[in-house]
Amino acid sequence: MMRVQLTLDKLLERAVDLFPERELVTKLPDGSVHRYTYADAYGRICQLAHALDGLELEAGARVGVVATNHYRHFELYFGPACSGRSIHMCNMRLPDHHFVHTIEDADDEVLFVDPWLLEKVEANADDLESVEQFVVLGEEVPETDLEPVVAYEDLLEGHPTEYEWPDVDETAEYGMCHTSGTTGLPKGVPYTHRAMYLHSIMCGHTDANGIGESDVVLPVVPMFHANGWGLPYAATFVGAKQVFPSVHTDPEAIATLIDEEEVTFSAAVPTIWLEMAEFLDENPDVDISNIERLTVGGSAPPESLIRKYDEEYDAPIIQGWGMTETSPLGTLSTLRKEVAELPAEERDEYRAMAGFPVPGMQVRIVDDDGDEVPRDGETMGELQVRSPWVTDRYHDRPDETEASVTEDGYLKTGDVAVRNELGYVDVVDRDTDMIKSGGEWISSVQLENELMAHEDVAEASVVAVDHERWQERPLAVVVPTDGASPTADDLEDHLAETFPSWWLPDAYEVIEEIPKTSTGKFDKKRLRDRFDVVLEAESDAEAPPEAEPSSHDDADAPEL
């Protein structure tokens, strides 16, 4: 059979060959809308490739991109990759020293920066030693002390709109993201053409996201975060219309874009859909009925949110699990036949899980000895995965690599999970966020979901705090819904309906907003730092006498 390399130029060439007139739409920061076609984009991607030649970037060289989601960022998804270089997608929400580390770690030679993100780069410019050229993603260069600097449009200007793509081996790197992780400096994950080609065809699989040519795809998830969950590549492969929000990721802007551009598929962290539901409640004239499915990831969506989108917008929310290390798609809470036929309530439990392994993803959950745990939906273990689109190494981090990949070639995800007999995975928690109380695990995610099901609670986060006797105990932090003021007793009574007494948090803190990480997840590290002291003083006194973890049996364990 033909040794056709599985490279990203194939995706782009297919879109231009078969869907040259399909649109790529960007809502620009000034509120205006930029539209052009795959044919237009192709010409500019070729110009970009010539411009990189002009900058004398060698094969394999990396360019950094500090940008929101828009058409120029889309061009950068292909120009460096197809011409044999690599795009380093920079997370500008990282703390300065981490941000600088990622760029130096990737050895970015050119840095492409949005005009509205210049400040972050300027503040760290002196430390960006690898960068030899700054490019501002716009028509012109605003006042800046970056140098040398050129406007993106000037860089492209005058170059031919055709390019002879070089023969790139499919195992070559096309891009890199850094995973922020929970400890230490961010680690780089080098992505290969082969991995993203396979990830893209998988995203169109009917048992995965099923992204097809008739979809209109709106990636709310940042394109610097795990390849924008692979959506710009998957959508290009099928020639789907794409919609980019640039800076407009507030619920009103997203809902309006969905309405105006007839978006059928979108993806974001649950918070976005939570906030959009609130916006839609107040703005019933905004119509999101074209939406066929919404993918969420990063944290588990509450079942109440899933039900609301079903009932009010006929827009199923499908949870996904993945990591920067997995390109990212690993599992999706699609409903296999046996589950789809269940009564609605049982069925929806599956929809709140991390989900079912997508085709091409091997999944196992193992105990400390490396043996698979029973598929009973209860026994916890570490989630390990293997796939052509899962990384086998961290860039220039041999120690981290060795610690993360098993001898038989599985990635140790660090997530604690259970699996049921139908093959569904539920991520109970990150290793680092798990609460281990008296030798037994308590799932903060399950407590959070149940708290968020309470009518007075908008958001909830449960963190571990130190405890003299039980080592760790849970503390709940909640944000009330408008006008509500839930009491600790209310919340404890609510949780007690579902969980054993020793799971119940030792304290409840009501705050206005839960701090988020750069990728929109609840920032548990900051929460722990903030509330650690409070609970230390109280917890000894409040630890319920019946909180005897060693005495609990299987009958007490919650159903997952």
Place this chain on the structure above:
Amino acid sequence: MMRVQLTLDKLLERAVDLFPERELVTKLPDGSVHRYTYADAYGRICQLAHALDGLELEAGARVGVVATNHYRHFELYFGPACSGRSIHMCNMRLPDHHFVHTIEDADDEVLFVDPWLLEKVEANADDLESVEQFVVLGEEVPETDLEPVVAYEDLLEGHPTEYEWPDVDETAEYGMCHTSGTTGLPKGVPYTHRAMYLHSIMCGHTDANGIGESDVVLPVVPMFHANGWGLPYAATFVGAKQVFPSVHTDPEAIATLIDEEEVTFSAAVPTIWLEMAEFLDENPDVDISNIERLTVGGSAPPESLIRKYDEEYDAPIIQGWGMTETSPLGTLSTLRKEVAELPAEERDEYRAMAGFPVPGMQVRIVDDDGDEVPRDGETMGELQVRSPWVTDRYHDRPDETEASVTEDGYLKTGDVAVRNELGYVDVVDRDTDMIKSGGEWISSVQLENELMAHEDVAEASVVAVDHERWQERPLAVVVPTDGASPTADDLEDHLAETFPSWWLPDAYEVIEEIPKTSTGKFDKKRLRDRFDVVLEAESDAEAPPEAEPSSHDDADAPEL
């Protein structure tokens, strides 16, 4: 990224890991039904692999299979491949000397034979020099002079039901089919693991066949013909229930299987669905309403058949184009958004086309100079394709290989096709079946489709016969519907409504049945042989004076 080999054991392991209880159903020759699960099949496939070890078959060795579609054939789709050997799927409908050639060409060391196909093998046993072991696919060996011979069940008996699959490189051969072609000896096409892995994930793509876990897949197309169109592999990858008809491929048996096993997806040549429609007309109690889509290939289905299945059974017929050389799927007449939105009549024209390139398939139509022809739906050229699942060679046929693959790596299919501006391909004819009259092409396929749209015509085939003046002229062979007796004038009047006068056949022959090739296509070679003389005598006298091919202009050319 992990260098996970794209090998067929991944498909099988996924089915057993996630869908161990899903069923594989076979309707046995005696009419009884055999049922077992992927878990059962897996155990037996492991036993088969051990048995092949016992026969001392080395890595890369080929085993031939002469069998209809059933569960043992399914086991042979995986056992040899996953253990590092190769399955050679033998076409027992070939003439004896071709049949023998394929087995000797593949150097099959073991030959697995259905009890009901023994005669074909026995008749040629003396010439099968490579074969060292015959295996009869059953419980016991019937009376036979084959030797040495063993029953399949005895071969498996006692072996362990687990097997440690070897590390097979994804570029290794897992199987071989021979393409019967139109001239000369059949040519072997060696398939690689990588090709079929990619073909399988593509078959699940929402813009291709969209085969998913909830499907129930019935391959009517023989499993010796181009991997059964890849269906047993694609269905295993997603863990779908599979239904095998063995010898029962008559319309009644197929319709009944669809009804009883709740089949959602099936594939066959158009004749099968044509005959099934006739059966269903007479047996309205048989219910095929579970069918969600039917794929056809081999020859174009008449629009009237497509409409009948739409209207009466709500079962869309999707045409596909492919070859033994292309694994086989190349294009599918799925409806891209712009087409789906057309009025029904215009839309259905697309559904009768070969279709749209599936993701991963590069397609071009070129003139004699190798330049792409205009995408106007009219200009004919040779269809050329490129994909990881398209062959780059014929087994041990360097001359044929060189003649079939272009310098830039496309397969020359020998099919004459047109393409329209939306990217749809319509195969006008095989090179060898095209009618070239006075230097201009006449499409026998289009004439056939229009003839079959006539109420008195059940089947029609149009072939080229020699002509002194015009080099070639069309001759039509028709099978009337029950009780009808169409005249040449009726048919000519009917065709004249659509085609220019010089396209109209010079003669019409009414026969009882059109001879078919071993793969169920109209056998035009035999038709030509049979009617050549007849027309030679008549054609000079009947050639219409207005048949002046050189004078026709674009306005006369039919819309495709």
